[in-house]
Amino acid sequence: MPIENIPEIYVTNLQPSPDIFVYDFKMESDVVKSKVNLSMNMFSFLQVGKKQVHFANNAIAVNSQQSLLLKKGNWLWTELLDTESIYYCKLFFFSEKTLTDFLGKYTNNVRPYQEEEPYFVIENDDYIAAFITTLSSKTFENQHFSAALLALKFDEIMLYLLNKYGNAFEYYLHSLISKEISPFKKIVESSIDSNLKLEEIAFLCHMSLSTFKRHFVTEYHEPPGKWLQDKRLLKAKELLQGGELKASDIYLEIGYNNLSNFSTAFKNKFGIPPTEVK
Known part of the structure; x- marks a missing residue:
């Protein structure tokens, strides 16, 4: 699957690339990961449909009653149609320069905070809904004061969210200008609890699959496929031993496309089929 460079694919006709801009995105078919x-x-600002974003260590799903602020980086995202088929x-x-200027103007200091998550979920309310209706790429196209208007819109939503969420949002904004990058091992080990494929984990590590495999063997002294399978099968055994779940409930979560393959791998690993786990 090709990599989409965003927002570059939306601003090919804008030179130089602006520090703030809005893009109206519409889609008529599901896109997964x-x-x-x-x-x-x-x-x-999701208005119709559902969105899920996979990060290095977790995933977040939002609906049209929520908005999402995302930190720049390599992500996998899924966009699903709603009942309206759209x-x-x-x-x-917004650029880091825009954010840095804003933080310098309205907050106490500008220094990097280490964020816990690369996203911030915003619960929409009447004010945010009204704000979203004023955003449209057509409104700000080829207008003499477009840049100034967008700068005001940026300050408006940021100030409103600072007022709505207080310190939690302020600290998150500071974290967006942090140059910290998640360590390789943190990304890999957090992927045990996901059904991401090796190629997808490599992408989240900002590596090609071949580079990822070489780096993995250097760190863990065994191939990533075997290591990840063993860790996920151990997790599956723990889940089954809990007594509340069956193999059919967990095989997708463990990264298998069908129950038969999962059962075979489990028996090869532990000597018994998952149905006999006590």
């Missing part, structure tokens, strides 16, 4: 290289921080959101991009 598309690879996205997000080079600017971005608000996703997916529609407004994307509001």
Whole structure:
């Protein structure tokens, strides 16, 4: 699957690339785990449909009652149609310079905080809904004061969210300018609890699959496929020993496409089929 460089694919006709801009995104078919290289921080104001984003250590899902602020980076995202058979959101991009200027103007200091998550979920309310209706790429196209208007819109939503969420949002904004990068081992080991494929984990590590495999063997002294399978099968055994779940409940979560393959791998690993786990 090709990598989508966002927002570059939306601003091919804008030179130089702006520090703040809005893009109206519409889609009429589901897209599952598309690879996205997000080079600017971005608000996703989802209006119709559902969105899920996979990060290095977890995933977050939002609906049209929520908005999402995403840190720039390599992410996998899934966009699903709603009953209206369309997916529609407004994307509001801003550069680190814009954010740094804002933080310097309205907060106490500008220094990097280490964030816990690369996203912030925003619960929509009447004010945010009204704000979203004022955002449209057509409104700000080829207008003499477009840049100034967008700068005001950026300050408006940021100030409102600071007022709504207080310190939690302020600290998150500071974390967006942090240059910290998640360690390789943290990304790999957090993937045990997901059903991500090796290629997808490599992408989240900002590596090609071949580079990822070489780096993995250096760190763990065995191939990533075997290591990950063993860890996930051990997790499956723990889940089954809990007594509340069956193999049919967990095989997808463990990274298998069908129950038969999972049962075979489990028996090869532990000598008994998953149905005999006590």
